[in-house]
Amino acid sequence: MRCKNAQDILISGGADARVTEHLQVCPVCRGFARDYENLQEGWHALAARPAPEPSWGFAQRVLRRLEELPARAGAEENFFERVGRRVVYATGVLAFILLIALALPSSGPLRGPMPTEVFVAQSDRLVTTFPEFSADSEDIQTVNPTPVDPKGGTNSR
Amino acid sequence: MTNPAEQDAQEVAWIKRAQHGDHEAFGFLVERFQRRVLALIFRLVGHRDAAEDLAQEVFIKAFRSLGSYSFASPFGSWLSRVTVNHCYDFLRRQRAVGSREEPLVQTLGGIETTRELPSRGEPDPERRVVMGDLVEKLLGRAPADDRVLLVLKEMEGLSVEEIGRALGVRAATVKVRLHRARKRMLEDFRRLQQRS
Numbered sequence: 167m168r169c170k171n172a173q174d175i176l177i178s179g180g181a182d183a184r185v186t187e188h189l190q191v192c193p194v195c196r197g198f199a200r201d202y203e204n205l206q207e208g209w210h211a212l213a214a215r216p217a218p219e220p221s222w223g224f225a226q227r228v229l230r231r232l233e234e235l236p237a238r239a240g241a242e243e244n245f246f247e248r249v250g251r252r253v254v255y256a257t258g259v260l261a262f263i264l265l266i267a268l269a270l271p272s273s274g275p276l277r278g279p280m281p282t283e284v285f286v287a288q289s290d291r292l293v294t295t296f297p298e299f300s301a302d303s304e305d306i307q308t309v310n311p312t313p314v315d316p317k318g319g320t321n322s323r
Numbered sequence: 324m325t326n327p328a329e330q331d332a333q334e335v336a337w338i339k340r341a342q343h344g345d346h347e348a349f350g351f352l353v354e355r356f357q358r359r360v361l362a363l364i365f366r367l368v369g370h371r372d373a374a375e376d377l378a379q380e381v382f383i384k385a386f387r388s389l390g391s392y393s394f395a396s397p398f399g400s401w402l403s404r405v406t407v408n409h410c411y412d413f414l415r416r417q418r419a420v421g422s423r424e425e426p427l428v429q430t431l432g433g434i435e436t437t438r439e440l441p442s443r444g445e446p447d448p449e450r451r452v453v454m455g456d457l458v459e460k461l462l463g464r465a466p467a468d469d470r471v472l473l474v475l476k477e478m479e480g481l482s483v484e485e486i487g488r489a490l491g492v493r494a495a496t497v498k499v500r501l502h503r504a505r506k507r508m509l510e511d512f513r514r515l516q517q518r519s
Contacts (some may be wrong), residue, residue: 208454
């Protein structure tokens with residue numbers, strides 16, 4: 167029998183004749199078996215220790231807590247249990263990230279200019295360079311047409 | 324379906340009343356099972372201070388889920404399942420925040436590890452205390468999964484099938500996990516022995 171097999175059988179809590187034979191000739195597995203027995207003894211010692219007693223009025227405190235909790239809290243708890251806390255938390259995180267993304271200013275470093283913004287900027291530059299293209303100058307021309315020179319001809323500057 | 328006769332008739336009546344929201348009837352159930360629940364929590368979690376708070380939470384959880392109890396198993400077993408699952412979540416949360424991550428040397432600092440363990444043979448109270456402390460400390464640094472399995476098996480004496488029902492996994496899975504958990508704990512124990 168190989169040591170690994172013998173040790174696996176020992177850990178599983180069973181020791182048949184083959185394991186016993188192996189232990190007689192293998193000091194490594196004998197040490198392993200001794201340690202395992204020590205550990206088992208520790209378990210028994212721990213199990214034998216008395217557990218704490220509930221403090222006085224424990225049941226009353228449970229009932230008080232039950233009465234204090236609103237009915238809605240129970241529904242929320244059941245929902246969390248049913249859907250799974252992790253899924254809910256993950257959805258929350260995703261929603262938060264989405265909100266942050268939407269709240270970022272459009273001119274921020276994380277977002278490039280939109281095509282409409284480029285057009286507006288170009289229009290502004292055009293007006294600055296050629297004021298006669300501005301809508302205001304057109305309006306002025308429409309409302310105040312070029313005055314006619316009484317002597318004939320147009321009043322050109 | 325559990326024969327109601329197997330359960331105390333009074334207990335069945337309390338359960339049915341509590342299922343309809345009767346707090347007083349549930350209070351009787353709490354009185355009856357509080358020691359058992361607290362003992363199980365104490366063994367699973369290992370903290371005396373946290374045990375009572377957790378026990379309160381378990382009973383509140385049990386009251387809220389009482390509608391799902393169909394008398395298919397004894398009420399005590401059902402309540403144990405609720406307890407184990409609640410403690411399992413608690414241990415995992417604790418592990419997640421890293422409060423139990425301690426190096427072996429630090430964990431075992433409180434135990435006299437530099438001297439030989441008392442030799443086996445005649446029943447020796449001192450040896451039992453040392454071994455019990457040692458297992459308690461090793462258990463304290465074990466992963467939540469290992470801890471729950473080992474406590475249910477080695478301290479509560481549940482069968483592999485019962486553990487499977489409590490945790491909602493197959494018995495074969497429990498067997499494999501239990502084997503690994505025992506192996507890990509024995510490795511920790513042997514490392515400690517080599518050091519000392």
